[in-house]
Amino acid sequence: MIGIFDSGSGGLTFLAAMKYRYPEWSYLYYADYEHCPFGERSPEEIQELTIAGVQKLFDAGATIVILACNTASAWTLRKLQTEVFPDKKILWVTIPGAEKAIELGFKNISVFATQQTVKSRAYAQRARILDAEIAVQEIAFSGDLVRDIESLLPVHHCHSEDDFSELMKLYGSDGWNCVDERWQQLTDTYFRTIRPIIDQQSQAIILGCTHYSYLRKPLQLLFPEMTLIDPSEESALRLADYFWRKPHILSQIQKTGEIKFL
Numbered sequence: 125m126i127g128i129f130d131s132g133s134g135g136l137t138f139l140a141a142m143k144y145r146y147p148e149w150s151y152l153y154y155a156d157y158e159h160c161p162f163g164e165r166s167p168e169e170i171q172e173l174t175i176a177g178v179q180k181l182f183d184a185g186a187t188i189v190i191l192a193c194n195t196a197s198a199w200t201l202r203k204l205q206t207e208v209f210p211d212k213k214i215l216w217v218t219i220p221g222a223e224k225a226i227e228l229g230f231k232n233i234s235v236f237a238t239q240q241t242v243k244s245r246a247y248a249q250r251a252r253i254l255d256a257e258i259a260v261q262e263i264a265f266s267g268d269l270v271r272d273i274e275s276l277l278p279v280h281h282c283h284s285e286d287d288f289s290e291l292m293k294l295y296g297s298d299g300w301n302c303v304d305e306r307w308q309q310l311t312d313t314y315f316r317t318i319r320p321i322i323d324q325q326s327q328a329i330i331l332g333c334t335h336y337s338y339l340r341k342p343l344q345l346l347f348p349e350m351t352l353i354d355p356s357e358e359s360a361l362r363l364a365d366y367f368w369r370k371p372h373i374l375s376q377i378q379k380t381g382e383i384k385f386l
Contacts, residue, residue, distance in 0.1 A: 125152040125378055127186025129177045132160035133274055133291075134334030135192030136282055138217060140295045141360035143383070150378035152186050154386040157281050161270035162195040163238025163333070170240065174200040175208055180386055187376045188213040190363065192334050192356070194237060198244035213373060220362045221330045221355030222250040225258075228351065230327045232259045236315075237332030239264040247332055261325055262332070269314050270335045276306055277338070283385050294338075299354065302338045311342035319346065328353055 126142070128135050132155050139153055156162075156177050162170050174196040181189050189212070191197040191204075197216035204214050225233050235247045242264040251258050274280060278294070279287045294301050322329065328351040331337055337356045344352055367374040 125150045125184075125186050125384070127152045127154070127178075127181035127184075127189040128192050129174065129181060129189060129196065130155050130193045130334060131162040131173075131196065132157050132270065132335070133277055133279075133282060134270070134337070136288070136291060137300070137334050137337035137354075137356040138190065138192040138359055139288070139383070140292060140300075141357050142363070143292070144295065144297075145360055146364065148379045148381050150380050151383045152181055152184055152386065153282070153383065154180050154184075155282065160274070161238065161267040161335075162193060163240050163270065164267040165240065167199045167240065167244075170196055170199045171203060175204065178204060178209065178214065182209070182212060184384070184386055188215065188373060190214075190359070191216040192359075194218050194241045194246070194332050194334065194355070195244075198241050198246035215363065215366070217334060217355045217359040218246050218332075219250055220358035221332065221353055222247055223254065223362075224353050224355075224358045225251060225328055225330060226254040228328065228353075230351070231255075231257065232326050233261070233328045233330060234322050234326040235260060235262045235330045235332040236336055237262060237264060238270070239266065241332055247330060259325075261321075263318060265314060265333075270333070272310055272314075273335045273338055276302070276310065285383050285385075288383060288385075299340050299357070300338050301341065303341050307339065308342045308345070311339050311346055315343065315346055322347060323349065326350065331355065
């Protein structure tokens with residue numbers, strides 16, 4: 125099974141992208157709703173909670189684990205890969221978002237992310253490894269944004285395939301259809317004041333928190349001149365490429381089409 129970890133419902137945007145494209149694969153999802161959002165916790169807390177969550181997934185039979193939480197990835201990935209689970213496969217959603225911006229040739233990008241993701245400089249560092257001349261503006265948002273997004277979802281805590289099916293009614297080939305007045309108002313509340321800065325300085329926006337993927341359409345309306353890059357979608361595409369290049373890992377992934385929730 126493909127294990128997916130997030131602090132809450134943000135990682136479901138990655139799971140939805142995977143399930144839409146690869147419905148035959150088997151998935152295992154764990155969200156630490158009790159401690160959501162991670163973005164306002166200390167790096168030490170983030171590491172402790174993420175290690176515990178990843179352990180749950182491996183104990184439950186995951187073959188590979190994807191950190192679908194940018195904050196958890198930024199502060200924990202290296203430790204997970206080199207110290208805690210050196211013999212396991214653990215990937216993250218941050219790299220594909222940065223890589224997509226480089227591939228599209230952008231020289232000035234903005235990243236919307238949590239306070240701790242911005243503090244880690246994960247996106248800026250990755251982008252500048254690929255292009256030393258790129259300008260990266262990282263803008264931090266409070267945990268209230270994540271909480272408000274969670275409150276508008278039709279399923280607040282996703283714990284079953286039925287819950288996920290209900291959530292998937294909002295998802296289609298062009299992303300999340302979170303476009304009614306409530307979603308637009310939420311987007312205006314948090315993002316309208318920074319519009320002049322973004323319009324002057326950026327060519328593209330990376331949604332550096334998987335929770336923000338739900339806002340892609342209202343954000344596109346608010347920033348019509350910007351290219352929006354959704355790491356949840358990019359990660360789904362690149363994970364499939366990774367599997368095709370690693371057939372020995374793909375062969376270990378069950379293909380029952382089942383989704384289990386811990």
